[in-house]
Amino acid sequence: MTSLATLPGFLAYFLAGIVLLGGAMAVYVQVTPHSELKMIRGGNTAAAITLGGAMLGFSLPIASAFQHSVNIVDAAVWSVVALVVQIVVFFVVAKLLGSEWRAAMERGETAGAVFKASAAVAVGMLNAACLST
Template sequence: MFDWFAFQTGATAFIIAFAAAVAFFVAFKFIYQLVTPYHESSLIRQGNTAAAVSLGGALIGFVLPLASALSQTVSLMEFAAWAVLAGVIQIVAFIVVSRLVYRGLAARIEAGEMAAGIYLGSISIGVGLLNAACMTA
C-alpha cells in the first residue's frame, strides 16, 4: 500500500535538498567565474571550446562532492558547510594550477587551446573526486 504521508515527507526533503544544491551550484559558478581572469560566458558564446571544457570540469568537480555531501549529511547546515568547503577547495585548486603550476594556462584557455582546457577541466574533476571521497559522515 502506498504511504502518501511518507511520500510527502520524503518529497519535501528532496525539494529542499535539491533547491539548496542548485543554489550552491549557481553560487559556485558565479564565484568561480569571478576568480578566473577570463570571462567564460563571453568566450563560450564566441565558440571557445577550451573555456567550455575548463568551466564544465570545474562545475563537475564541484558537483561531485556536492552529491557526496547530500548523501552523507543529515542536516541542511551540515550540507551547507560541506558545500562551502568543496567550493573553496575547487577555487584554491584553480588558483594553484593557474598561478603556480602552469602560469600561462589562462592565456591559453582564452586563446582557445583545447589542451589547456582539457588539462584544467581534468584537474578540476580529479580534485572533485578526491574531495567527494574524503567526505564521510
C-alpha cells in the same frame, strides 16, 4: 502512495543543491581571470571545457555532502569547503601551466583546458570521498 512521502525532502535538498552549485559557479567565474561565459558564448571550447570541469568538480562534493551530512546547513558548510578547494586547485593548476595558459585559453586551445578540467574533477572526487569519513 508512500513513495511520494519523501518528496518535500527531495525538493528541499534538490533546490538547495541547485542554489549551492549556482552560487559556487557564480563565485568561481568572479574569482577566475576570464569571463568564461562570454568566451563560451563566443564559441570558445577551452572555456567550456574548463568551466564544465569546474562544475563537475563542485557537484561531486555537494552531492556527497548531501548524502553524508545530518542536514542541509551541514551540507552547505561542506559545499563551501569544496568551493574553496576548487578555487585553490584552479590557481595551482594555472601556476603549473605557466604564464601562457591565459592567452592559450583565450585562443581556445584545449590542452590546458582539459588538464584544468581533469584536475577539477579529480579533486572534486577526492573531496567527495573524504566527506564520507
